[in-house]
Amino acid sequence: MFVDVVVVGAGPGGLACAQTVVRQALGRRVLLLEAGRGLRNRPCPVDRGLRCTGCAGICNVISGFGGCMHYGDGVKLSLLPSGRRLIDHFGEERAGELCERAFQFLTAPLAERPVLHGTSLGAPVIKAFAGNGLAIREYPVAVLGETQVRDMLTALHGFRDDALAVWEKSELVAASLNGDRLTVTAATPGGPVTVETAHLVLATGRHGVTSTQNLLTGFRVETIAPDMSLGVRFETRAEVLAAIGVEHPDLKITQLEQVDRKTKTFCFCGGPNGGRIKFTNYQRSFGREVITLDGHETTERGPGARPLAANFGLLCQLARPGTSTEVRAEILSDYWRLSGGRPVAQSLRAFMARTAEPRSWPELAAAVTFEPSVKDLSTARLDNLFTGGEHASLIESFRRVMGSILDHAGAGMSVEDLADDVLVIGPEVEFLWDRVPVDEDCKLSGLPIFVVGDAAGIAQGVVQAAMMGVAAGDAIANGKPA
Numbered sequence: 001m002f003v004d005v006v007v008v009g010a011g012p013g014g015l016a017c018a019q020t021v022v023r024q025a026l027g028r029r030v031l032l033l034e035a036g037r038g039l040r041n042r043p044c045p046v047d048r049g050l051r052c053t054g055c056a057g058i059c060n061v062i063s064g065f066g067g068c069m070h071y072g073d074g075v076k077l078s079l080l081p082s083g084r085r086l087i088d089h090f091g092e093e094r095a096g097e098l099c100e101r102a103f104q105f106l107t108a109p110l111a112e113r114p115v116l117h118g119t120s121l122g123a124p125v126i127k128a129f130a131g132n133g134l135a136i137r138e139y140p141v142a143v144l145g146e147t148q149v150r151d152m153l154t155a156l157h158g159f160r161d162d163a164l165a166v167w168e169k170s171e172l173v174a175a176s177l178n179g180d181r182l183t184v185t186a187a188t189p190g191g192p193v194t195v196e197t198a199h200l201v202l203a204t205g206r207h208g209v210t211s212t213q214n215l216l217t218g219f220r221v222e223t224i225a226p227d228m229s230l231g232v233r234f235e236t237r238a239e240v241l242a243a244i245g246v247e248h249p250d251l252k253i254t255q256l257e258q259v260d261r262k263t264k265t266f267c268f269c270g271g272p273n274g275g276r277i278k279f280t281n282y283q284r285s286f287g288r289e290v291i292t293l294d295g296h297e298t299t300e301r302g303p304g305a306r307p308l309a310a311n312f313g314l315l316c317q318l319a320r321p322g323t324s325t326e327v328r329a330e331i332l333s334d335y336w337r338l339s340g341g342r343p344v345a346q347s348l349r350a351f352m353a354r355t356a357e358p359r360s361w362p363e364l365a366a367a368v369t370f371e372p373s374v375k376d377l378s379t380a381r382l383d384n385l386f387t388g389g390e391h392a393s394l395i396e397s398f399r400r401v402m403g404s405i406l407d408h409a410g411a412g413m414s415v416e417d418l419a420d421d422v423l424v425i426g427p428e429v430e431f432l433w434d435r436v437p438v439d440e441d442c443k444l445s446g447l448p449i450f451v452v453g454d455a456a457g458i459a460q461g462v463v464q465a466a467m468m469g470v471a472a473g474d475a476i477a478n479g480k481p482a
Ligand SMILES: Cc1cc2nc3c(=O)[nH]c(=O)nc-3n(C[C@H](O)[C@H](O)[C@H](O)COP(=O)(O)OP(=O)(O)OC[C@H]3O[C@@H](n4cnc5c(N)ncnc54)[C@H](O)[C@@H]3O)c2cc1C
Pocket: 008, 009, 010, 011, 012, 013, 014, 033, 034, 035, 036, 061, 062, 063, 064, 065, 066, 067, 068, 069, 074, 075, 076, 077, 078, 170, 171, 172, 173, 203, 204, 205, 206, 207, 208, 211, 278, 280, 294, 295, 296, 297, 452, 453, 454, 455, 460, 461, 462, 463, 465
């Protein structure tokens, strides 16, 4: 069997690439492989207050049609200059054009173009943050609620074209060069299938971190060590983060001069309806099971007996001695020793003081004034995952960010007032995997292979992955030589 293009991964990067090729290069046949389950068949036990079971080896939060965009969750679409490394990668003009096309691609199915927030911030919010020595990065953000994400994914799933075949539960397991073509093997429900192709697009995201790295090593691609970050998520009452969440739904504050180690807020899940914490199970990608955190904003949850929670991540860039492989191994072995690779919680008071959390998880969860968004946790010394410098930087950064948020909200509260009403949950990680040396078409030099989205290790995000997918799709559709 021959197809012109094999796209691996049906997340935003792979979907944008496949549809760009099909729409532009009439008649070119595209096969889209997705290792995970179908669009509506991705339940997560953690979402239902149950324990993460790994979902039979394929985490439904990060795999399946839609990739990390999960049917039933909300999504923030953050436009440039969020993901500014893509501006360096593509150049300002091309990056701007790709960003607009990616946004169009994602939102075209919606009844109305979503409203963008996060720019033209008011003087009071700028003043509140400046008072703590901080500057807010302004960029446009659209918050898509749960219904909008369902509509978007349903439309992407429903896209039909004779030139496009989508195989779900089908995982790329091997690829080899055969002249100027590639022979790829997919493990499908019916058994292994071999396909010849002229172009291979790897849009494999987090589920594919190890397998993609191994595949590229087999092609003698030299990847680039990442700037790894490690951090935590702070969860508190939605009311506390509501005002700032309305002002800037994806608040990103970088702190460099103020602290020993560079930190940044990450994946802000505030807004009037707060947000939820998700578990992302990397399975055995790193040798033993590892579960890390993510979050998503919600717009449609109803409150239960207690007020809703909201959260945001705070990451610290690591500058530990050793190669990135050694540092990653150190982080992971500390995490396995701490909790067997499962997320843990500490009260803000215990995390700040670097003391053991005296309470069990049920006791800690019952003590806060809001309903924690996940139930599958235990208490442990999360602070022990960080060096002294990293911990001090996280605490100082948190004080400044939360101090500014409270000042802006005008609630007359201090960070100390929240010490027993914030859960610190972690770990959160960014870029545990290498960066891939792709060109401005997201292509590897001398190979008919493209790497887009999270797998490329350049910039994370839904719009950012779709931008890279569109760029690769353009190059393939326009028949650029290998
Ligand atoms: C819970 C959560 C919430 C997030 N919220 C936001 C948000 O609000 N806004 C934002 O901008 N970003 C968010 N992100 C990050 C964002 O979703 C990712 O950066 C983005 O989805 C990356 O897109 P991608 O196409 O590169 O990869 P992914 O979305 O990860 O998709 C990759 C797909 O490839 C498949 N795959 C992997 N290996 C193979 C293989 N060998 N064969 C076949 N298929 C394979 C996987 O199963 C997966 O479905 C969130 C991430 C998570 C986990």
